[in-house]
Amino acid sequence: MANDKTSLQLITRGILSENPIFKLALSMCPAVGISTTVMNGFMLGIAVLFVQVFSSVTISLFKNKIHPRIRIPTYTLTIATWVTVIDLALAAYLPEAYAKMGIFVKLIVAFAIITMRLEMFACKESAKDSFWDGLGMGLGFLVGMMVIGLVRELLGSGAILGYDVLGFKPLLFFILPSAGFFVVGLMMAFFNWVELFYKRSRRG
Amino acid sequence: MKDIMTIIIRLTLSCMLAATVMGVAFLVTNKAKKHNQHVNEQKVRYSLLGYSEQKPIPESMTLHEIYRYIVTSADGQSIGYLLPAKEGFIFVTIDLEGKMLENKPVQIDEAMVREKEERDKVIRKVVGSGKDIAFADQTIVVTDNGKRVAYLLDGKFTGFKTFIGVMLALDPQFSILGLEILEHEEDPGLGAEIKQKYFKNQFKGKSFETLKKLEVVKEPMPDGYVRALEGNAAEADAAEILKQYVDHDIYALTGATISSRSVNNGVKGIVKKFAYRLNILDSVLVEQKIAVAF
Incomplete structure (x- = not known):
């Protein structure tokens, strides 16, 4: 199956029409668990972006060498390798951020979105396309995490990026994990509404 | 059968490849990590002695x-x-x-x-x-103009789950100047509270005599004491309150008596052993007239 999309289309697809969080509803645990602030969402998003891009390219390069019966273990191994690399790098160069989110970085191994992209895309397409697809999906996740983080940080602690903007805390509830689901749900509805609106306006 | 063999070979190869990548990453990052650790330790040491970036350690x-x-x-x-x-x-x-x-x-x-x-x-x-x-x-022996002002000890002892690593600062009379928990794996929300100021600062100021028979008590902590330990009280009041409790036993953490006891016994053990060893070392150094830097 040859890929007929350009690199730009692959990236926008990851961010908009197939956004991992809002459209595919994959990897919801981290989306709910860590997106309490914009910064947290951004850091985890960056880590996922790296792992996704590196894993996609690796699998795509070795796609002919992977025995079909053991492809899932091989994917997991690849992801685990890159997660370890990112984990080590973060621990060494950004120790303060790592102290806050170290445990979530290790969890990336089990993120459904990465395995799914390897299975759906990277194991069939060329390394170049896989790179763009990984980048798009990673960016989509990053953007999703940041948007959720923005809403939760603003409503939960009245701040953005740690700067107090509202001067009061509107709804403490939004800091709690369960509120993550509310925000994700609202965001999904919003994205669907935007898409619907866009389609309708184009039609008529 | 042939299938199994290829699967085994390919899996082995991919594992080895993965191991190589991880090994290289480890080698590259290890140096920076060690450096960070060293810087961090140094910072903890200075903060235990009461110095920070704003108030650097004097030249002497x-x-x-x-x-x-x-x-x-x-x-x-x-x-x-x-x-x-x-x-x-x-x-x-x-x-x-x-x-x-x-x-x-x-x-x-x-x-x-x-x-x-x-x-x-x-x-x-x-x-x-x-x-x-x-x-x-x-x-570490800290000297100011050649006179000993403090000792910094590293120590490790068993906690509720695994080891608890601490750093202690003592004055020359072996009274505790400060306690810092460096590493632990206690339960979050329970034993992990040993890292909180209101627990670890209880050890601050305990003299060697008090420490020798220091116990853990399961009593609710007085509010004023908590505020003073957390550094939320006015300075004069805090000093007054801390003085009042200076010979009091350690208040156990709620739901983490074992962790509290481990820290208490661990600190006690470290200080007692250190005092004993240092006395022997000092007497030997004096007896043999060995000149040392501290």
Whole structure:
């Protein structure tokens, strides 16, 4: 199956029409668990972006060498390798951020979105396309995490990026994990509404 | 069958490839990580002594590191200390009765002494063949214009789950200047509270005499005391309150009595053993007229 999309289309697809969080509803645990602030969402998003891009390219390069019966273990191994690399790098160069989110970085191994992209895309397409697809999906996740983080940080602690903007805390509830689901749900509805609106306006 | 073989070979190969990548990443990042750790330790040390970036440590103060080794030979064990002399380093071995056995100069430079492997290698050479050495712990003696002002001790003891690593600052009379928990794996929300100021600062100011019989009590902590320990009370009030409780036992953490007790016993053990060893070392140094840097 040859890929007929350009690199730009692959990236926008990851961010908009197939956004991992809002459209595919994959990897919801981290989306709910860590997106309490914009910064947290951004850091985890960056880590996922790296792992996704590196894993996609690796699998795509070795796609002919992977025995079909053991492809899932091989994917997991690849992801685990890159997660370890990112984990080590973060621990060494950004120790303060790592102290806050170290445990979530290790969890990336089990993120459904990465395995799914390897299975759906990277194991069939060329390394170049896989790179763009990984980048798009990673960016989509990053953007999703940041948007959720923005809403939760603003409503939960009245701040953005740690700067107090509202001067009061509107709804403490939004800091709690369960509120993550509310925000994700609202965001999904919003994205669907935007898409619907866009389609309708184009039609008529 | 052929299928299985290819699967085995490919999986093995991919595992090896993955291991190589991870190994390279480890080698690249390890140095930076070690450096961070060192910087962090240094920061903890200074903060225990009451200094920070805003209030840097005065020039007249110096930190001298003492490394303790256990030397095992055919005729029993002895304790070896790697000490900074007036110039260079010396390795003094003391038998279990407190008599000096040997005093040998050690050729090692300041940077190398901090690397455990390098240090072990040099010391192994110094003690000679037929003897085995094991690194026990390291102590830092802080001097101000040549006078001892504090000791910094590293220590590790068992907690509720795994080991708890701490750093202690003592004054020359072995009263506790500060306690910092460096590493632990206690339960979040329960035992992990040992890291909180309201627990660890309880040890601050306990004298050696008080510490010897310090216990953990299961009583609710008075509000004023908590505020003072957390640093939320006005300075004059806080000093007053802290003084009131200076000889009081340690208040256990709610739901984490075992962790609280472990820290209490651990700190007690570290300080008591250190005081005992230092007295022996000092008397040996005086007796043998060995000049050291601290």
